[in-house]
Amino acid sequence: GQNIDQPTEMTATEGAIVQINCTYQTSGFNGLFWYQQHAGEAPTFLSYNVLDGLEEKGRFSSFLSRSKGYSYLLLKELQMKDSASYLCAVMDSNYQLIWGAGTKLIIKP
Amino acid sequence: ETGVTQTPRHLVMGMTNKKSLKCEQHLGHNAMYWYKQSAKKPLELMFVYNFKEQTENNSVPSRFSPECPNSSHLFLHLHTLQPEDSALYLCASRNPGLENNEQFFGPGTRLTVL
Numbered sequence: 001g002q003n004i005d006q007p008t009e010m011t012a013t014e015g016a017i018v019q020i021n022c023t024y025q026t027s028g029f030n031g032l033f034w035y036q037q038h039a040g041e042a043p044t045f046l047s048y049n050v051l052d053g054l055e056e057k058g059r060f061s062s063f064l065s066r067s068k069g070y071s072y073l074l075l076k077e078l079q080m081k082d083s084a085s086y087l088c089a090v091m092d093s094n095y096q097l098i099w100g101a102g103t104k105l106i107i108k109p
Numbered sequence: 110e111t112g113v114t115q116t117p118r119h120l121v122m123g124m125t126n127k128k129s130l131k132c133e134q135h136l137g138h139n140a141m142y143w144y145k146q147s148a149k150k151p152l153e154l155m156f157v158y159n160f161k162e163q164t165e166n167n168s169v170p171s172r173f174s175p176e177c178p179n180s181s182h183l184f185l186h187l188h189t190l191q192p193e194d195s196a197l198y199l200c201a202s203r204n205p206g207l208e209n210n211e212q213f214f215g216p217g218t219r220l221t222v223l
Contacts, residue, residue, distance in 0.1 A: 033211070041217075042111060042113075042214035043152075044111065048210065095205075095210065096157070097152075097212065098151075101150055101151045
């Protein structure tokens with residue numbers, strides 16, 4: 001079957017760095033996405049990786065290893081507004097997104 | 110604002126009611142999606158429309174009935190729902206021609222079934 005695993009909850013300190021891991025097993029692969037979702041709001045797009053390696057976008061970076069079925073989202077210089085859920089999703093061979101349950105990130109002062 | 114709007118934002122209904130959720134996208138996309146999001150669970154894909162044609166129905170109970178009259182609008186008609194159908198219902202759209210395959214989400218409808 002298809003499966004996306006990510007930690008349920010993580011806590012970090014304002015100004016620090018946090019890495020959220022995601023492992024996946026899917027039928028086919030057409031890219032991996034990270035979305036951010038604040039409570040009561042729509043998920044918003046953060047990153048898309050289709051090739052191995054690191055993609056950097058400001059304070060956020062996303063890494064992919066297709067051979068290991070593994071990705072991580074790295075958040076630097078954490079701010080209180082980064083408190084949210086972070087959703088990992090893989091696009092399968094039918095171009096449908098398979099979603100993880102999300103990682104709730106709590107930022108403490 | 111992602112360019113995808115949903116109404117209503119909140120809905121409370123009894124099990125015998127009939128209601129509809131509406132989604133509208135102003136992005137010129139040709140693919141639209143309905144998802145169900147329950148607490149601490151992954152998003153569940155319900156329906157997919159490509160160029161107004163339904164291309165995916167993920168074993169959704171018949172008490173949920175989608176409608177896509179044109180590529181900008183998507184409806185989800187609800188009737189005789191169960192309390193376990195209470196969830197956040199998200200609409201999304203995508204331009205299949207875009208290289209990064211990004212889906213744009215609406216703010217969702219928070220549905221409570223009594």
